Amino acid sequence: xxxxxxxxxxxxxxxxxxxxxxxxxxxxxxxxxxxxxxxxxxxxxxxxxxxxxxxxxxxxxxxxxxxxxxxxxxxxxxxxxxxxxxxxxxxxxxxxxxxxxxxxxxxxxxxxxxxxxxxxxxxxxxxxxxxxxxxxxxxxxxxxxxxxxxxxxxxxxxxxxxxxxxxxxxxxxxxxxxxxxxxxxxxxxxxxxxxxxxxxxxxxxxxxxxxxxxxxxxxxxxxxxxxxxxxxxxxxxxxxxxxxxxxxxxxxxxxxxxxxxxxxxxxxxxxxxxxxxxxxxxxxxxxxxxxxxxxxxxxxxxxxxxxxxxxxxxxxxxxxxxxxxxxxxxxxxxxxxxxxxxxxxxxxxxxxxxxxxxxxxxxxxxxxxxxxxxxxxxxxxxxxxxxxxxxxxxxxxxxxxxxxxxxxxxxxxxxxxxxxxxxxxxxxxxxxxxxxxxxxxxxxxxxxxxxxxxxxxxxxxxxxxxxxxxxxxxxxxxxxxxxxxxxxxxxxxxxxxxxxxxxxxxxxxxxxxxxxxxxxxxxxxxxxxxxxxxxxxxxxxxxxxxxxxxxxxxxxxxxxxxxxxxxxxxxxxxxxxxxxxxxxxxxx
Numbered sequence: 001x002x003x004x005x006x007x008x009x010x011x012x013x014x015x016x017x018x019x020x021x022x023x024x025x026x027x028x029x030x031x032x033x034x035x036x037x038x039x040x041x042x043x044x045x046x047x048x049x050x051x052x053x054x055x056x057x058x059x060x061x062x063x064x065x066x067x068x069x070x071x072x073x074x075x076x077x078x079x080x081x082x083x084x085x086x087x088x089x090x091x092x093x094x095x096x097x098x099x100x101x102x103x104x105x106x107x108x109x110x111x112x113x114x115x116x117x118x119x120x121x122x123x124x125x126x127x128x129x130x131x132x133x134x135x136x137x138x139x140x141x142x143x144x145x146x147x148x149x150x151x152x153x154x155x156x157x158x159x160x161x162x163x164x165x166x167x168x169x170x171x172x173x174x175x176x177x178x179x180x181x182x183x184x185x186x187x188x189x190x191x192x193x194x195x196x197x198x199x200x201x202x203x204x205x206x207x208x209x210x211x212x213x214x215x216x217x218x219x220x221x222x223x224x225x226x227x228x229x230x231x232x233x234x235x236x237x238x239x240x241x242x243x244x245x246x247x248x249x250x251x252x253x254x255x256x257x258x259x260x261x262x263x264x265x266x267x268x269x270x271x272x273x274x275x276x277x278x279x280x281x282x283x284x285x286x287x288x289x290x291x292x293x294x295x296x297x298x299x300x301x302x303x304x305x306x307x308x309x310x311x312x313x314x315x316x317x318x319x320x321x322x323x324x325x326x327x328x329x330x331x332x333x334x335x336x337x338x339x340x341x342x343x344x345x346x347x348x349x350x351x352x353x354x355x356x357x358x359x360x361x362x363x364x365x366x367x368x369x370x371x372x373x374x375x376x377x378x379x380x381x382x383x384x385x386x387x388x389x390x391x392x393x394x395x396x397x398x399x400x401x402x403x404x405x406x407x408x409x410x411x412x413x414x415x416x417x418x419x420x421x422x423x424x425x426x427x428x429x430x431x432x433x434x435x436x437x438x439x440x441x442x443x444x445x446x447x448x449x450x451x452x453x454x455x456x457x458x459x460x461x462x463x464x465x466x467x468x469x470x471x472x473x474x475x476x477x478x479x480x481x482x483x484x485x486x487x488x489x490x491x492x493x494x495x496x497x498x499x500x501x502x503x504x505x506x507x508x509x510x511x512x513x514x515x516x517x518x519x520x521x522x523x524x525x526x527x528x529x530x531x532x533x534x535x536x537x538x539x540x541x542x543x544x545x546x547x548x549x550x551x552x553x554x555x556x557x558x559x560x561x562x563x564x565x566x567x568x569x570x571x572x573x574x575x576x577x578x579x580x581x582x583x584x585x586x587x588x
Contacts, residue, residue, distance in 0.1 A: 012398075012399045012402040012403060013364040013365070014067045014068055014071050014361065014402065014406060015071060015402065017068045017071075017289065017319070017321065018068050018071040018072050018075070020289075020319055021042060021044065021068060021072060021288050021289045021319060022042070022072060022075075022077065024288050024289075024319060025042045025288050028288075028316060041077065041078030041079050041080050042069075042072055042077055042078065042079045042080070042288055042289075043079075043080050043082060043285055043286050043287050043288055043289075044065040044068060044069045044072075044079065044080070044081050044082070044287070044288065044289040044290065045065060045081070045082040045083075045084065045281075045282075045285065045287045045289070045290040045318070046061045046062045046064075046065050046066075046081070046082070046083045046084070046146070046290065046291075047061065047083070047084045047086055047278075047290075048061060048062070048083060048084070048085060048086065048132075048135065049085075049086040049087075049089050049113075050085060050086075050087055050113060050127070050128040050129075050130075050131035050132045050135070051089065051091070051092060051095070051113060051131075052095035052098060052131060053095075053098065053131060053134070053341065053343050054131055054132075054134070054135040054343060054344070055341040055342060055343050055344075056326050056328070056341075056342055056343065056344060056346075056347060056371055057325060057326045057341075058135075059138075059326070059344050059360070060291075060293075060323050060326050060360060060365070061291065061293070061323070062083065062139065062144060062146075063142075063144075063357070063360040063361075064291040064321070064323055064360070064365050065081055065289055065290065065291060066081060066144045066145075066146070067360070067361055067406055068289055069081040069145075069289075070406065070410050070411050071406075073410075073411040074411045080147055081144075081145060081146045081147065082146065082147050082148075082149055082285060082287070083146045083147070083148050083149070084149050084151055084281065085128065085132055085148055085149065085150050085151060086113075086151050087112070087113045087114050087128035087129075087132070087150055087151055087152045088112050088113070088114065088150075088151040088152040088154075088155050088156075088271055089112070089113055089151075090109075090110055090111065090112065090113075090234075090235050091105075091108050091109055091110065091111050091112070091113055091115075091116045091127065092109065093106075093109065094106050094109075096340070097340040097341075098119060099119060099121075100118075100119030100120035100121050100122065101119045101120070105117075108127075109234075110232075110233075110234030110235050110236050110255060111228070111233045111234055111235075112152060112228060112233070112235075113126070113127050113128040113152075114126045114127070114128045114129070114150075114152040115233050116128075118130040128152070132148075134343060134345050135343075135344065136148070137345065138343070138344035138345045138348060139344075141348055141353050142344070142348075142353045142356065142357060142415075143353065143357070143409070143410045143412075143415050145410070145412070151271070155268060155270070155271050156268045156269070157268065158268045160272070160280065160284070161265065161268070163272075163280045163283075163284060163313065164225055164264065164272060165247060165264060165265060166312075166313065167224045167225065167272055167276055167280065167312075167313075168223065168224065168225055168242060168244070168247075168264065169244055170312050171215075171221070171222055171223060171224055172222070173312055174215070174222070174224050174276060174309060174312065175215070175222040175224075177305065177308045177309055178214045178215070178275065178305065181299075181300035181305060182214075214273055214274075214275040214276070214305075215273045215275075215276065220239065220240050220241055220242070221242075223239040223242060224272055224273050224276040225239065225249075225264075225270055225271070225272055225273070226239070226270055226271065226272075226273055227239070227249070227251050227260075227262070227267070227269060227270035228269050228270055228271075229251075229253040229255065229256060229258050229260075230258060230260050230262075230269065231253065231256050231258035232253060232255050232256040232258065234253065234255045234256075235270075236253060236254045236255040237251045237252065237253050237254070238251060238252050238254060239251050240252055240259075241261075242264070246263065247263050247264040247265040248261055248262070248263055248264070249261065249262055249263075249264045249267070250262075274302060275302045275305050275306065275309065276309055278302055278303075278306050279306035279307070279309040279310035279312075279313065279315065279317070280309075280310075280313050282306070282310050282313075282315050282316075282317065282318055283310050283313035283314055283315025283316075284313070284315075286315075287318045288318050288319060289318050289319045289320070290318045290319075290320055291320055291321045291322070291323050291365055292320050292322060292323070293322070293323055293325075294322055294323075294324065294325070303317075303320055321365045321366065322365065322366055323365035323366065324365070324366050324367055324368035324369075325368050326368065326369060326370070326371060327368065327369070327370040327371070328341075328342055328370060328371055328372075328373055329370050329371070329372045329373060329374045329376050342371070342373060344356070346373075347371060347373075349466070349469045349473070350373065350377065350466050350467075350469050350470040350473070350474065351377065351381075351466055351470075352417070352418065352462060352463060352466060353415050354384075354407045354408050354415055354417065355380065355381065355384055355407070356371075357406065357407040357408075357415075358384060358403060358404065358406075358407035359371060359380075361403045361406040361407050362400075362403040362407075373470075373474050374474065377424070377470060378424055378425040378428065381423070381424035381425065382423065382424070382425065385421065385423065385424075387400060387404055388404065388421070391404050416462075418459075418460060418461060418462060418463040418464075419458075419459045419460075420454065420459040420460050421463055422445065422448065422460055422463065422464075424463065424466075424467050425568075425569065426448065426516070426569070426572050427445075427460065427463060427464045427467035427468070428467040428468075428470060428471050428568075429481075429568030429569060429572040429573065429576065430444050430445060430464075430572065430576055431464070431467055431468035431471045431472075432471045432475070432480060432481045432568060433481050433483065433568065433572075433573065433576035433577070434576065436468075438457055440576075441457060441464070442454060442456070442457045444572075444575050444576045445457070445460060445464075447514065447515065447516075447575050448515065448516040448575065449515060449516065449517075450514070450515050481562055481567050481568055481573070482562060482563070483561060483562055483576075483577055483581075483585075484560075484561060484562065484563055484585055486585075487560070487584060487585050487586070487587055488559070488560055488563070488585075491559060491560060492560070492586075492587040495556075498530065499556060501530060502526050502527070502530060502553050502556070503556075503560075503586050503587065505526045505529060505530065506522065506523065506526055506557070506586070507582075507583060507586055507588055509522045509525075509526075510522075510574075510579055510582065510583070511579065514575075514579060516571050516572065516575065519570070519571035519574050519575065520571045521535065522535075523553070523554070523557070523570045523571060523574075524550060526553060527546055527549035527550045527552075527553050528542065528546060530549070531543075531545075531546060531549065533546075554570055557570060557586075558570075558573075560585055560586055560587075561573060561577060561582070561585055561586075
């Protein structure tokens, strides 16, 4: 078995958690007591509820253990990353912003997600499978290896039957643990933690007689199990009696009035309540590492309470770092029930998998961060490319190298990458100006570096396609660049002597500087030359007024070329317009 102490020279958060997980694995044998752990190796876990679009906040639930599992795998250990699809959870509400549904889906509230019809037009058999499919495809693009477990399949196949009977037999012990938290005074609203997430809400609102998210308490006692009604399929049921010896369970459905008595040792149409279900699975699967959101980590929440309940199943609470929220530039905390929240698939339309992986890898789980769908994506890509250059020349810090390495590939190999990763902001500008004309895009990109021209647009893909998608879907129409078809004769006529001189200096230097670097030097140099300095003068050698002159010159060029005072970076814009057309629009 590999030596942990020699496994890594980095001090990044992933390595530290990998050390802890390996040490914990060697300390305890997964699958003790009532556990029936089914696979060898170290087990890390994630849980996702396909109650609606699975968004970028949910992705942290997967990426955190994925990165840790991948580090463990790199060290030569067997590791299994489980994703529990909580598709046997109740359908809680009709989510907003989901195409193909309407308020008629409200009639399914209370049913298992796998018993709810998929949105109209979907090719999938039910609601859960529809939303699982999109996430599964995105995880494949991100290089995430996992074993998926359907909780519908687990419960309805009887896989958890022994655990359910065990929980019912020890319901008094479970109730006593939960009661430690029930007796505490509820905090005032202004002191409450942030809202609980989908799983907590689903448990809390699964209610017949239950007032809490930890089971049904009534005149018949406490029960940690909730059957789905045999008539209407909903979980709006109340257990009215249970016999430990015969396992006969009686319930009443408050939705349709149906009553039924079943033998729980043979019955597979129900599930343990959330605060019991989760720790039961830790013991059943031998989970050693599973993160949880701040929703689950507050005092009295499911992760904290689960640490006590799991011992009743012969297990141990996993190492469970709390992870912070993931936001979107200009948006509040994501919630899939509110609709309109970006998913991993949305992000992967505008950025390469490596960049998205890096955003999760470089921040500790308890650090919140934002994913940019606005102009900030260009700065993120600049930062990413600078890091790549530092890694290549050996000047990057060890922690940054670790995050980069985790972003570009996994233990099984590197993710597919763009052969010629040109600057994202340049590609976006070219896509903006050319408006879908690929031959024009290739011409412009080939002129960026005439010494090493692009032979094909494929060399700039998939990054070019991502930049083009960002321009087409996230840049408002009134901010798109439309090059003038004719020169602005009135504006040209109104130029003063200084304006005419600056335009002439630019035109005189076009042919000799027709490349991205050359044009950058030229447009920044014109105001310097006009002020009597060398075009090569550095900022330290120049007075502060030069920056003002440069801004005025840039605004003039934008006005003459695109009719606005701003636009794409001028060197890129000039290349995009073409030398002949630039000369025409500038009045030559």
